[in-house]
Structures are given as C-alpha cells and as structure tokens.
Amino acid sequence: MVTIAIDAMGGDFGPRVTAPSVISSLEKFPDLHILLYGHRAKLDPYLHQAAANSRLEIIHTDEQVSSGEKTSAALRKKQSSMRLALDAVRSEKAQAMVSAGNTGALVAISRYVLKTLLGIDRPALIARLPNVRGYSYMLDLGANVECDSENLHQFALMGSAYARVLGAGKSPKVGLLNIGSEEVKGSEEIRLANASLKTSEVINYVGYVEGDDLYKGVVDVIVTGGFAGNIALKTTEGFVLYVSHVIEVAFSKNIFTRLIGFLAIPILNGVRKAFEPDLKNSGVLLGVQGVVVKSHGKSEQAAFCQAIENAYTLSKNDLMDQISDQLDQEII
C-alpha cells in the first residue's frame, strides 16, 4: 500500500485537473491511497461518486497558496492545502506528496516542514529529460538561485541515487554543466565542484558537459545550479513550441504540403509526444526528508496523473532510503 498526499488547489487549473487525475490514478493503482487536501465545495463537482471511494480521503481546508504569492506569506499559511499535504508526509500518514503549486513556496515549505536530509544543505529540483539514447536527469532546476561547490557535490550524490532508483543502472554517469569542456572554464564554484567530484568514490563522475550535450545522452545525471538548470529546461520548453510552429507553417504552405501534412499527422503527433510529456512534466524535490513531487503549474490531467505515478513509483522503490544510503557511503 502506498499513500500519497495531494495538494488539490495548486497549479493553474486546481481541482479541475487534480480531482479527475486522482480518480484515474486510484483506478490505475489498486494499492494506492490518496489524501486529498483542498476546498471541499470546489472539489465535489469534479469528484462525483469517487468521493465515496474507500481509498480516497478528502480533507477540507479554506486556505491555499496562490501562484504569485511571496514565499514568506506562503510560509505563514499553516492551513494551506500545500502545507497540510506536507504535514501528512512529516507525520508519516503519507509516503509522498504531489503539488502543482507555486515552486518557491513548495521548496520553502517542504524545507521548513520536512527538513533536509543529513548531509544536505539545500534541496534541489530534478526532472527527466529525453535524449537520443533514452533519458537523463537534471538538477537543480530552480530551487536555488545560487549554488556553491558543496551544494553541487550534494546534488550529484542525490541525482545519482535518483537515477539508480529510476533504472539508470548501478553506477549512473554524472556530468557537471559548464560552458566549455576545458578544465579552466567556468566559475570558481564549478571548478571547485569539478575537483571535489573527481575525488568521489561513490559518484561515477565523467567531467564537464555543455548545453549541447544535454540531449545527446552522454550522461545519466546532469548537475547544475538552479539558475542555469531552469534556463536550460525552460529554453527547451519554449523551443518545442517554436519547432511546432515552424512545422505547422512548413506544412501549410500550399495544397501539396497540406496534403502531405494531413498524411503525416499521426507521425508528427508521435514526434510531439517524444518530448512534450517530459518537458511539461513533474520535477521531484530531492534533499528533504520525504518524497515531494512538483507538477508543472500548467499541467493538464495527463501530466498531473504522471506526477502522481512518479510519487507512487518513487515511494515503492524507496527513494528516500536509496538517497540516504548514497549519502552515508560518501560520508564514510
């Protein structure tokens, strides 16, 4: 049995997306239990008879964290759906928590409620990226604006454990994002992190990677500060839209291209599916004492269901134990 606490009010669409996602996840996983935190009256129209499901518990609260809210204000809301869902993880009522809400608030409240793991100074957001060979995992994607070399080293440890849990083999290859592959490149923090990662006996560190390596599959884990990671991820998101636009324009030039475009619709839909779900998908906040899954604010039902599934998979595979093991090994 896996119990997941869900912030029903987060994200751009709130209950309209979260409630139906909960229903379909409960159908998909027979051993899944859900604690759903949110405004009962706003949830009910989307829950219908599912509200009677014995594996679903709805916990009403009036408070919620809004998307533009300052972190300091969000931290004061002790009854927000986000906070209550995290409280459930801390009190071990739930093994994992899912929210599509305000990222800054989620990071700060998670850190406050769950505390960081022993050996971790700052949590980091990680997500999966597709590449020509399969998948890689990148962190930090924006939990921290500035990161020092120790933070980066810790991210490498956590990312490595995370990739292992998700099937990247026993010794995932880890690269450090930089703007050149030569030893002398990059900021001081990055060069220091490079030096300390080289000494690690736990991390399979392969050295620097550059932006154009991200989608080549040269490493399983890409370590970077939250600013560059966020820029890299969002730049790709934006570029996907641009590519879609260019493809659309190219195929609608004249009757001939329109006809070919019509025939190619299923193929082009396949192309779109190859990157969109991942890029629009959830991140996981590593480094706090609990599984916290951050779904994209713009998540529609498919993406939010995927976030719940991630929380479910990570709980089943004991992500927390894996990360703690990795940290213990490095300390020894």
Next chain:
Amino acid sequence: MVTIAIDAMGGDFGPRVTAPSVISSLEKFPDLHILLYGHRAKLDPYLHQAAANSRLEIIHTDEQVSSGEKTSAALRKKQSSMRLALDAVRSEKAQAMVSAGNTGALVAISRYVLKTLLGIDRPALIARLPNVRGYSYMLDLGANVECDSENLHQFALMGSAYARVLGAGKSPKVGLLNIGSEEVKGSEEIRLANASLKTSEVINYVGYVEGDDLYKGVVDVIVTGGFAGNIALKTTEGFVLYVSHVIEVAFSKNIFTRLIGFLAIPILNGVRKAFEPDLKNSGVLLGVQGVVVKSHGKSEQAAFCQAIENAYTLSKNDLMDQISDQLDQEII
C-alpha cells in the same frame, strides 16, 4: 569599400572552410576587400587562381591559436593569425575581423588589442535567435562567466544599438533573462540590473523574460550573463539535433511512414533551415573598439560565409557609431 580581416586558421576546419568562403564572399560583394591572415602553404591549395584577386591580400604567418589553448598562452602569440587580424582592425587597415577560432582567446585578444568602448567594462557576445515572429538578439553568450548588474546594464545598451542596426526598429524591446517573472526572483545582480534598467531613458526595457519566452518573440533583445546565455544557446543547438533524430525515427517506422517521409523531404528540409543556420551561426563581440565577428568553431562554408556577410553588413551600417551614440545618450 569595406575591408575585412580574416583569421584563416581558426575553427575546426581552418583553411578548408575559410579559403573557399573568402572566394565566394569576394564574388558576392564587389566592394569587399579581404586581408587573409594564415599559413600560405596551407591556404594555397584552396585558393587556386583566387590568390591573384586584387581585392584579396594574403598575409603569411606560421603562428595560430589552437582550439584548446589557454587564453594566457594565446595572448602571448603576437604573430598568430587571430592576433594579426585584430591588429589590422586596430590600425584601421580593416573595418571588421572574422574568426572561427577559440572563443576565450578571441575575447581576450580583442579586448587587449582593441580595448573596450568608453563606458563598457566588459565585451559580450551577441547572436541572432529565430522566433515565431522573426528574430531576437541575445547577449552575453559566453564572453563572461560572471556578470554584475552594471555589466548587464551595459549589455542592454549595446544589444539595443545592435538590434537597431539590424532592423529591429527605433526602440527595440529589451528583456532580462530570469527564472521567474516576479520582482523577487533571481540573483541580487539580476534584481539590481532590473532596477537600474527601469530607470533608463534610452533602453526600452520591458522587464524579466524566462527561458520559455526566448523563442516567442516577446522582446527584441535578451540580456543575460555569459553562463546562462551560453547554456541557453547550446541547449537549443543540442535540442535541434534531438528533434531531427526524433523526426527521422518517426518517419522511418514502416513503409507507409517512409513514403510520407519521402514526400515530405523538401518540407522537412525547410523546417531544418528555419533554425539551424542561426543557431550554428556567428556571434558578434560587442563592446570592443571594432567589429569582431565570431563564427562557430564547427562552421562549414555556408556558416563562415554568413559570418563574413555579417561583418560586411555591420561595417556598412556603422555599428560602432550606433553603439557609441547609444552609450553617449545614456551617459548624458
């Protein structure tokens, strides 16, 4: 008449790419003169009878800056093809310089030989990015690893002038790259730059932009530090290859998709052309006293020709005067 000094030995392919590019550029622009710096014996096999062109002067040198070379070592080579080409700009023998060589060395030698413009502390690399509405210009793309708020403000001034020279209208919209659009987001340098850009009467500053805005065409100029800029650009470059791979796989699934793929070849080639040339293309080093065009190290002939054309266009349009005007206005 425009005279351009060219580093014939830079880039992954050296004379094999630079020499034929010079020949075709001389054919294209009847008022173009070229000073070609490099190893005569290595150039001759690619120049043939063009060596006798009265608009081409070949200046032999044994020395060259290699791609992995440390900046300090490159700076000591006073007879390198890169250095001599920059010397030609300083002594006003040439209006512009083009190189596909080592970026770090090019930035450092340009700064040393040409000096920065009055009011500019650090030069920055700028390049054009395609977007759904046309083009935008992003800087810095990697000339500086760390940038403070004043550097960013100066980049905004130079980028604005550059966009104007290249036809982005009288008052190009300028955005500052950040990881959130709220005022409180980002590093201290970014928040300080945001505050100072708001007070500018010269820059049409619109505020923060995020990674996913880069290809939407919301602004004409994107200002960022060299680390994030380089990551954003190279991430996109890498993603283009990934998209090409995904498209290829999707169209080669079975006989039916192959047939549609065959019919769609010209359309898909058009799609590729919509972003590749720009991303593989040249950057310009703004902020030094002269036009310095950096072509991609992997440039083939088409890309290197484009770099020469950029140098030609920028010289014809008095880029330097435009930037100086912009700087003067801001100081007043």
